[in-house]
Structures are given as C-alpha cells and as structure tokens.
Amino acid sequence: MPPEDTTTGAPSSPEIQHRVLRYWEEHGVPERAFGGAPDGPVFRFTEGPPGVNGPPHLGHVEPRTLKDVQLRYRRMRGARIVGAMGGWDCHGLPVEIAIEKKHGLKSHRDIESFGVERFCDECRATALTYADVWREMSRRQGFWLDYDHPYRTMDAPYIESVWWALKTLFDRGLLEKGHYVLPYCPRCETTLSSHEVAQGYREVSDPSVTVRFPLEGEERDLLVWTTTPWTLPANLLVVAHPELEYSVVRTGEGRDVVLATQAVPRYFAGPVEVVARFPGAELAGRRYRPPFTAAGPGEGRYRVVLDSFVTASEGTGFVHSAPSFGPDDYRIGARENVGVFDPLDSRGVFGDAVPLVRGKSFKNADPILEADLAERGLLFRSGSVRHTYPFCWRCDHALLYRAIDSWFVRTSRVTDALVRYNRSTHWVPEYLRDGRFGNFLTEAKDWALSRSRYWGTPLPVWVCARGHATCVGSFAELAERGGGKLPPDFDPHRVTVDRIVLRCATCGAESRREPYTIDVWFDSGCAPFAQFHYPFDPGPFDPAAPLDFVSEAIDQTRGWYYTLLVIATAVFDRPAFRASLTCEFLLEETGRKMSKSKGKVLEPLEILDRLGGDPVRWLFLSQDFTAPIRVGEATLEKSGHRTLGALRNVVAFHQENARADRIAPVPTLPEASDPLDRWLLSRLESVRATSTAAHESFDPRPAATAVREFVDDLSTWYLRRSRPRFWAPADHPERRAAHATLSYTLLELARLLAPLLPFTAEWVWQEVGERGWGHGEASVHFAGWPARSAARDPSLEAGMREVRELVEVGRELRQRAEVKSRIPLAEFVLFGPASADLARLGPAGDALLADDLNVKRVLRAPAETAASYPETAWVVREEVGRPVAALPRRPSPELLEEGLAREVGRRLQQARKELGLHYLDPVAVTVSAPEPLAGALRARRSGLATDLLADPFEVVDGPLDPGPDVRSWDVDGLAFSARIVRRSSGSAPA
C-alpha cells in the first residue's frame, strides 16, 4: 500500500480499479451496458478492427479511450449503441509473414510446396494469438465493448458480406481488371495499394548515375540520369521535353554530350564550349544505342520521344524510359507502342535475359551494372543521392514499381462523391477534413485491390477461357453457379474456393477463379455491415445510415477512414460517418514514435494494472491528444495525482464526516442559502453545461479541462472555507446545508466524470451514494446524464473569483507586514467601491475574506483616503498607481495574545494527531507556560478545551513532572510544555 493511503484513508487509484472491476464483474455491469438502452435512439459506431497476431502497445490505449468516452456519454444519454462489439482483423500479411518466418518459407514456391491449405490453417490458428491480451487491456482501461461476440474478418459470414459488397461494385462497373504499373513488394510477391505504400517511405541513399546513350550515326552521346541503374536493362526509350533547350557540349575528352542547357552548370564547373543549342523537339525520333541489349530489337524502340512531364530541375533533361517500371514510362511506352520488357521474376530477381546479373535481386544489381558501364566507357558520372524511397509497410523490403495484372476498385470514378461526402463530415480536429484527409481524396487513384497472397478474403471472380468475368456475391450463388451443395462448415478461403469451377455468367463456359486474395483494408472497410452479416441476416444495419462516430489514431486517415469512405460511397452512395475524432501518436520520452521503440517498452497491461486505468486515461484526456503526447514512466506516475488525488481526498473527507454522524447523502439539488454552497452548485452546473457541449461535439477536451478546474475549486476553496461548518453538530442547519451541497455535488460529479474516468466515477458513486456497494443493479454508468439545473449564477461565480483574488492580495500584504496568518489583525481595508458582482455576495464575501485572512473585519474606504494609511502603521497594495488594499503592520497586544493561544492550540492538535488519536477521542491536558502566555491560555480555556476535546484542560505555573506523555515546544521565544493523556471514552460529546 502506498504511503499516502496510510495517512488519508482514501484508496489509491489501483485499489479503486480493482475494487470496481470486481464489483462490475460480480454484477455483470459491463454486459448489461454494452448495447445501451434497447429502446433508445440509435447511435451507430464501429470498432476499427486491430490485427491481433501481435501484442498491443501503450499507444493503442489512447484512441480506445477516446472511443470509450463518447460511447459512455451516449449510453448515459439513453442511446442504443449499434455496433458495440469488438472486432479482429484476421487476414493479411502480418499473419502470413509470421508463419513464413516460423517455417523458413521465402517465396510463393516455398509456400505452395509447404501446402496452401496447411499454410492457411496455421494462419487461422495464429491470427488471434494476442486477442486475449487485447481484451484484457480493454478490461483494465475500462473500454466497454462486447468481446464475447466480436466480429472476425476471417469468419465465413463476414467474408460473404464482403463478397456481396464486391459483387455490388462489380455490377456497377467499379471492379475491373487492368494492367498497370503498381507498387510491388518482391519479398511478399504481391502488389500493394497506394495507401499501403504511404505507410512506408524512408530516406535512403541510392546510386546517382549519369550514363552516355550514344546517338546512332553521330559523334554525340545523350546524357541520361537515373537513381535506379537496375532499370537500364529494361530501357526502351529516352524522353526529352519538346520546348526545353538542349546544348551540345564539347568536353575535350571523348565524344560530345547532349543535355538540357539548364543542367549544364550541374555537370561542368566554369565555362564550357557549347557547339550547338536547340529545342528538344529537334531530337524527336533520333535513334540511340541502348546501354544493354537484353530487351532485344523491336519496332520503334531506342528512339528519342517527347513528353512534357520531363523537367531539367534535376538530372540532365533526358529521362530514360523502362515501360515496365514506372507509371510515366508505362504511359509513354504504350503511346509509342514499343511493348514492355520485364527481366525480373516475381521475387524481383534477374533471369536469363540479363546474364550479367542473373540471379541478382534488383537492387543488388546496381553496382554490377554500374561497373560494367564504366568498363565500356558509358558511365559519365557516378555518385549517390539521399532521397525518400518506399518500403513494404509490413516486411520492410524495398518496393519497386512494375507493370502487372491487377483488379481495381475504380475509386477515380467516384472522386466527386468522396469529396462531397467528406465535406459533410464533422472532423475533430477540424483541419483534417480539408487538410490531410481531403487532399488525399481529390487525388484518389484507383484502388489496387488484388493481392497475390494466400491468407485473405478470396477475390470472388471467376474467368472463362474467353475472358468473361463472373463475380459471385453470396455462397448461395456460388453453389448455384456450379459449386454444388456447400457443406455447413464451408470455409471460403483459398484451396476450398480455388477448387471450385463455375459456369460463366456470360457464355456458360468453365470458369476458374482469379487466384487472388484482396487487400485486407477492404475487409475492415466493410466492418460496419459485415459485422452483422448484412444483407443476409436481419440485423440493425441500415444501408441508408452512416456511422455516427468513429475514432482512431492519425494513421487511419489514409487507412481505415479512407476505405470506410470509399466503400460507403461506392456501395451505399452516402457518407461513411458523421463524426470522427482523431488523435496523434504517442511518443516516447525521447520524442521517438512509440511503436518503433527499441529500448524499454512501456507494457500496457502492467501499467494499467499498477497505476489503474483512470490515471492512464486522464493522461490522454487532460492533454491535447490532437498533438503527439510524450509518455514516460515519470509522466505516467504523475498523471492524475493532482485531480484524481484531490477528488479521492474530498470523497474520503466527506465519508468520514458523514459516517461519523450517519448523515444520509442528498441526491437532489439542495435549496442552498449559503453563498459558498450556491457558488459550488453554480460551478457544478457550469461544468455540466461545458461537458455536455463538449461530448455533443465529439471533443472531450473541454470536458476534461472543466472537471480539472472544478475539482481544484472544490478542494482548495469550497472545502477549505466550509470546514468549520462540517464540525458543527449533526443536526445544525449549517452542517446540514454543507453536507447536502457536498454530497449532491459529489454524486452529480460522479455522473459527469463517468465517461472520462469510469473507475473513479463508480467509486465515488458507490461510496457517497446511499445504497452503496453491493446493490448490484446500481452503477453510475446506468445513472443517466445529469439534467440541467437552475443553479447557475454567473455573477456569483464572478464575485467569488474576486474574493479569491483579494485573498491573494491580503496574503501578500501579510507577508510584507511579516505577520503570520495565525495572528489575527484588526482589519483589511479595501479602497474604492465593490464591483457589482462582489457586492451581490454582500456581507458573506467580506466574511469569507476575513476568515481566510484572519482579520477581525473587512472595511471599505474611499480611494482618496489612502493617504491616511501611513507606511509606518500600514502596508498598502497598489496596482497601476491606484491603492487597492491596506493591512495593519502590527497586531494589538490582545490580538497577539489570541494568536499565541491559537498557536499553542495548534501545537496541541498536532500532538494529538501524532499520538494517533481519532479526532473524537477525549483527552486530559495539562499545560505549563510562562506569563503572559499562561494568562492568555487561561483566558481562552473553555474554547481551547472544546477544540481539543480536553477535559480537564489545566494551565499550571510550575514545570510538569517529566514523563513520556510530556512534550515541549518553543514558539517565537516562548517555551511551553504539555501533558496529553487519552481519557477512556464513553462520555465523548457527539
């Protein structure tokens, strides 16, 4: 048990966490909460499914906290949550790669000799390896979703829904096969989509070579620059810009060279001899000798052609074109009708066509090709360049672009709708809508959907010998088209599906399945309906209704958010979601990305268990999560100390006070007359209004800020100033009023806290509430969101703010006067009239000031009279040249005595505490003190006796008999001692 709890009686966050979790689980609270109110208005949500063949890290807790806050708020508003279930993303490369590594499989051939069925079986068996860890993390962070019935993207019903969506696209002409240049991972032997490529750019060093391309029949060489020498054996054309000016430069050694005039200074320092200048158009059709002959002859090959995409801002103004390895190259190759030449196999390795580098992976061929060019005198210049280059987001292998067959979703045909639907979406933070996400939409490319992989949703397209495609949209259709009766446990994965031969929908001929799986992002983009097996099962999914809310981390702008929108647009012709709340990534203390951490890992399960879920949630909620948050051990430890700790102590105080006299809590708005009570209730209503507006706009930040400030006010002002009222007898109206206000406030606050801090809120609710723990039907999470109260009084809040500012002024004056607060002073003088807000507090405002500053009275004086408060007797505070307040420099002898007596009283109280006495334990006290202290104490004997619960309370002249129960003090040069003896109780005053 941490030391703080031995002194306060308030449990720590982890203790609260464990107590609340036990309570929830004993009474099945989460299970009853998941879906919200069965008859309430529908609130649509979908959990973006994580891949769980690996463990979660702390960064995953952040967006899940944000999701949970909104869902809890909606439940409290009485909503029915549609889609309140967890989900697991089961397919795809992460799983496949794990199995490949396990068995040392390096290629498609390896996998196929291993056995595709066995491979898929192992993938299925490991896809959910860490699901339990993820689930336990959710439990400990208080993320409430139904994990007993999660949707899984590998389940047959889910896949059938995905097929239905694909068929819908196919019927609309939005799913087509094409041959295009695409990003390709040679290690995974598959194409990737642009949003996958987007995840993996890195800065690397690559060769930068300038090569001579000798012109046929001329003593001139074109200079061609490239960072990918491995593409040179596939060169078929050179491209020049028609209007760009080119120069022929005499170098003095070897043949003349041709390059863009603008590029000359990059290659030649100082003056050069230029023998000719002409626009690029003049070069059109000139033939050259290619650097390598592997591609062989072909009509139209090895010519200079023109295109305006060429620039001279880097390189030479000539671009070498290998149509199989670049989008522009491909386009120009097709236009010039020169065919393609691709010397690489599916693993990116050179084959027999280029004997020089046969068996070399594409990047490894660079130095060999370069050396060969140098030997033949064709290498004009060689160096290296740092630039960004794409790598596979899953396996980290360098990607290449190559022309390949692939199936596409024609997103470019729905760009307008994507942009339009995005415009109606509420984004937090707002700039994502037109910024990062919006930008991506306007340049949306066709979505390369097919993957040459094994563990994934099979592309449900069969093709006959004549090239007719048949897309299957359901298992029933599969059976009907030739699949025959499917077994009840039919598993629609490769092998099973690959074996099925169908009748072509167009010509009835035999059709075989296209041997692809689909991009896993299409799987997850179908989650809003596939999780309900729409349209095959009746369920709550409504094709016309977008999700009300999604929340993810920033990477999902190009990931899940994007695929959700594309599918919603192309399949249902509507937006995907109404509101999105997006957080940035967590960073380590050092500022590095958490997921790439190499050093000490912050283990989420351990942290949530050791610190409790609420402090971790609070860390994310109390900071601006739209910016990267740095997290380290120290940050975590400190999180919530202030707000959560203060709140726990207020509750502990209330409990001790209420239990001492068995006062029941007041669950309804009290009729308050005391200004402090009215102020607190008004502040509470302000917090309710702020929190409601925040959650309604899907941004919890203002709610968290309001709560933090409120707890601060509650602890450091309301309770501090109300304490004397809590010492009054149980039936005293002041005590009743203070108690009613505090208990009502805590119960309302628990409800306002419930979305943000579900554990602490539950603890407060149960501790303060009348029925308390053990009444299983009760939970703050079923208590509903607080309704508006009539307690708001802005003027009162402003007036109280002024009082607190004046307290600060008074404290400063006391310090300057060098009179401790314990010694009363006669008066605190305020110059000028009170403001309207302060005046509304009336005498109560002055009383609060007088109490807090320990002065006998607060006076108001005209500012002109400031001169009559001379510096010898007064300390005066001025602001911008005007007097504000004044305080006497010295107490009167009587006041000094009173202060000394109070000092003694405090020391005796401290002694009681150190003796371990409860504050209701009666004692006998004998004090020995010199004059004039002894006289001062005698004069105030009865008051001291009451405060100390001392009977008898005696003051003697002579020294006390020494003993273990005697203590001595020295206060400002006055020595005194006291004997404190605990009396057998029984006659303690109530």
Next chain:
RNA sequence: GGGCCCAUAGCUUAGUUUGGCUGGAGCACCCGGCUGAUAACCGGGAGGUCGUCGGUUCAAAUCCGACUGGGCCCA
C-alpha cells in the same frame, strides 16, 4: 519536390482564430506561511532573445513572408 501540424521558463504547457493592459499555469528549485481530508493548499523569489530573420502596424507570442528545426502525410 509538394501538403498538413508544430516550435513559449530546466520539463509539461495556456494564450495565437478576433494584434493592445505586467505572456499565465503546473512540476522541479529557494524563502515564508497555513493545515485534524489532502505528498494538499497560500504568498513571495529565481527562471522567458515567445525557434531565427524580415515585413505590416501607433502597437506583434498573436497577422504576413522567408529561413531553421521537429513530427506526420503525399510524389
């Protein structure tokens, strides 16, 4: 090469949309005070070229431009 976000005290940050009063606060540090819920609280001190340079303006942390550095995204 292009886009978005960011840069304020040793650390974490408010303030920037809509220019203006002495740039606030928390942690840590020093001095003092208060305390029968509180490792809390209150006062004071020290600590700021508000990333750099330039512009607009009577006035710039705030608006504009360039640059530097960081993060993210695109090609």
